Amino acid sequence: MSLVEAAEKADTAFSGIPIIDLKDIANPDPSVKRALANQVRDACINVGFLYVKNHGIPEQAISDALAAMKEYFSLPLETKMELDINKSSNFKGYNAVLSSNNDPESAGDMHEGFEFNREPIDPVEAANEKRLHDGVMAGANVWPRDPPGFREAMLRYYHPVVNLGLALFPLFALALDLPADFFDDKTRHCAALMRALHYPPQTGPVDDRVIGIGAHTDFECFTILWQEPGIQALQILNADKKWIDAPPIPGTLVVNLGDQFARWTNDVFRSTVHRAINRSGMRRYSIPLFFGTDYDVRLEPIPSCVSEDRPVHYEVVTAGEYVKERLKKAYGH
Numbered sequence: 001m002s003l004v005e006a007a008e009k010a011d012t013a014f015s016g017i018p019i020i021d022l023k024d025i026a027n028p029d030p031s032v033k034r035a036l037a038n039q040v041r042d043a044c045i046n047v048g049f050l051y052v053k054n055h056g057i058p059e060q061a062i063s064d065a066l067a068a069m070k071e072y073f074s075l076p077l078e079t080k081m082e083l084d085i086n087k088s089s090n091f092k093g094y095n096a097v098l099s100s101n102n103d104p105e106s107a108g109d110m111h112e113g114f115e116f117n118r119e120p121i122d123p124v125e126a127a128n129e130k131r132l133h134d135g136v137m138a139g140a141n142v143w144p145r146d147p148p149g150f151r152e153a154m155l156r157y158y159h160p161v162v163n164l165g166l167a168l169f170p171l172f173a174l175a176l177d178l179p180a181d182f183f184d185d186k187t188r189h190c191a192a193l194m195r196a197l198h199y200p201p202q203t204g205p206v207d208d209r210v211i212g213i214g215a216h217t218d219f220e221c222f223t224i225l226w227q228e229p230g231i232q233a234l235q236i237l238n239a240d241k242k243w244i245d246a247p248p249i250p251g252t253l254v255v256n257l258g259d260q261f262a263r264w265t266n267d268v269f270r271s272t273v274h275r276a277i278n279r280s281g282m283r284r285y286s287i288p289l290f291f292g293t294d295y296d297v298r299l300e301p302i303p304s305c306v307s308e309d310r311p312v313h314y315e316v317v318t319a320g321e322y323v324k325e326r327l328k329k330a331y332g333h
């Protein structure tokens, strides 16, 4: 079945999210790769969300990042505000509770976060890296002095997840009937923004206008999300306008598609609306890492996703211009 036909027949009134086992991701056998790519394709066309297990991210890296985040977010607000994202060039640093708004219908997002882009762990290498290719999105990361080791803990989680993301691009390419290396020359300086997020518990009367993160789609190609075990908060919207829970499943990460992939694929791959509400009574932490193509790449529709009955849905823009516009809207400047 062609991609366009598969998209026309998609079952988007899903009631659950598929779990895909990545144990064979590096298996060179073409039939094994094809079978895995087919599972990914079904998930991307029907749901736009999937869980991955056997993802290879060390548990220690996750628990160290979580411990560092807990310490960081417990600092006084004025200390965190020294790195206010609104003072930074290009959206690096701290965003306070209610300072971002992902859903224009909402009053603001009930979470705080810390945002950074790709950077080598080695401080000397990091200082020498200029990321000149980032164009409109250029700008160095900023890091807090406290807690000591925050930068290292976050980057020690970040780099294995970036490697996982780079291993997923060929799988998405195969799922789109493209050569496995289709994204290689488009992800050489791969944009990979990470956000460390803290959702304070929300108690009291339910105000649907104030939730952890308002209904939105992600901007980039795909997101790899770690969510704190044991706390249900994330929900995704199906075609019947029903919110489906996406609970944390031990040993898995969530992968969801974003709007850059919707643009590449002319909406054959779904960028599914989602939100998070923390009514657990406890603090909740999560870490999304957003993968886009290099910022200078033009988001052109893949020919096999366009037909006479499915004309091009989007005008072509560069990835950097697109992300910057979306970030400006989310942060209101």
Ligand SMILES: O=C(O)CCC(=O)C(=O)O
Binding pocket: 195, 197, 213, 218, 225, 227, 233, 234, 274, 275, 276, 286, 287, 288
């Ligand atoms: O915290 C979560 O579970 C979701 C976060 C999210 O959707 C985002 O940051 O785009």
Ligand SMILES: [Fe+2]
Binding pocket: 216, 217, 218, 274
């Ligand atoms: Fe999101």
